[in-house]
Amino acid sequence: MNTEAPHSEKRPALPAEFGSLPKAPTGIDGLDEVTEGGLPRGRPTLICGPAGCGKTLLGLEFLVRGITEHGENGVFVAFEETREDLIANVESLGFDLAQLEADGQLAIDHVSIEPTEIEQSGEWDLEGLFIRLGASIDAVGADRVVIDTIENLFGAFPDKATLRAELRRLFRWLKDRGVTAIITGERGDGSLTRHGIEEYVSDCVIVLDHRVSEETSTRRLRILKYRGSLHGTNEYPFLIHRGGITVVPITSLGIEHDVSGERLSMGVARLDEMLGGRGVLRGSSILVSGTAGTGKSTIAAQFCDAACRRGERALYFAFEESEAQIVRNMASVGMDLGQWVEQGLLKFTCVRPSLAGLEAHLSSMQALVAEFNPSVVVIDPISDLLTAGASRDVSAMLTRQVDFLKVRGVTALFTSLDQHLQLEEANHQIAALIDVWLLVATQKANGERNRSLSVLKARGMAHSNQIREFLLTERGIEIAGIHRFEEVLTGSARIAQEEAHRRGNGGPAEASPGPAPELVAGVPRAGGAQ
């Protein structure tokens, strides 16, 4: 299955003055976008960060993608992990290092260096490392080299001055050999690397970080320096998931995906009417927001039900209710979701987002989408994901998620609980990614609470500006006709008006199915927005 985002190949052309610097594409999802094409070709790049931030994996993926996608063989020099550990660690990501080795495309040179075993007496140099590196490069005809991690050498060799001089020579030597190299280093206190190696690497420095905030761990990547090249300067969240690393470049959100003109029904005839008469565009993102108990989940379920009726697959991520609960609740409004589950058209994934990190969450969601291949996806509610991480991270992650779904042509519906006032900011950022925004609210009048629905925004289509009452009935969602008085009449006031209309002395006629007549263009918003 092709999980590569097609837009990653269609990068905007660089200005001419930057075009001269050759780059080696890493093949790592998102990284080539933020580096404007990859790492400096034929030069060393320093990647530093604390233990467990993903340095080794980034290096390995750089080599594996180089071999599989760019025909460039690689050498991995490991001072920390053994060959067997490395192979086992990335097996779950789908990288078969042993096979690449057997095919003569990859050489792994593990050198275990125990500081206690090495004594020093007199002058020395690192010629041994150069020779073994050179032999490995020659053995596979390597264009790419990863050395992981240089910090171990400082632990092993007591003579730091000689080591520094030798590392400087190593970086020059790598450049002379013309290999694109990644050297990893550990983050030090107050300096980028513990031993200040960054001074020797002048071309490209990338910093990885692994932070826990609000009990959610997020990995981030930042390009500190990239001589002679444009690059993104932000901190980008990145994920480690079943397909490897994905950097989340929110600023280069792919907006080049193919767009569809096909329309999908929301499963409620009158709602489709409100959306230009034909429902939403396939591949669009829909946000249903509103306060508690306004029927957001029911709209989401109806949307899935409609997809299944068309014979399409629907994937429902439920963060608050179990599958059984949802199926039972929807049965009470006349929706039989159980049949779709049985037929394999509908799949529920019910988890509490706080149990796993947001990062883990989104990556598993992406994996499920790739596996189940649904045409519609529901995330109910997205506000629960927002509680799983700091809002800035969340919006970056969600951007990626929306992007991921769009690229695959999946129509996504997110529900959002609007009572979370602190989420407003995040919501606004998400709103920019949303194509159709439905607002549901309860209106309080005449001693009743009645539900109302309006279309806040619908990109690329004519849509109704009406606030409509919607009802949860035994036959699912129904959107009531419009009765205008001073404002939209709901509940008993509407029924009274309907009665009056039937008796032949009412106000304007009930809106009939068909293109929605803009009867209520002048209706004050205040009635709906609570």
Place this chain on the structure above:
Amino acid sequence: MVDTALERLEAALAKLESERYELTLFVSGASASSERAIRNAKAVCDLHLGGRHDLRIVDVNQEPDLIRGSRVLATPTLVKEIPAPERMLVGDLSDRERVLLALDVRVVEKPSAEAA
């Protein structure tokens, strides 16, 4: 008690004295430090190991495969493979005391020097 402990120590020392040493010296070509290392290694072997040794000299430029199979990064490096534990001694071996210490040779030399 004391006697047996002493006897045991003497037996151990005797065993050490008769133990064979397998050493490999990795050098790179004709660099000055490599030449010094070869000279110093040979001197240590002749003076302190008295023929109980097997010293192999590897020029990593000539035999890169040998270094790839080892854990050596620096040159010159003297590796003591036998007796265990394996030790690595980096440098031109100009500090004789350190070399003997690293090779566990001094322990053998000291008592016999006192006995003489």
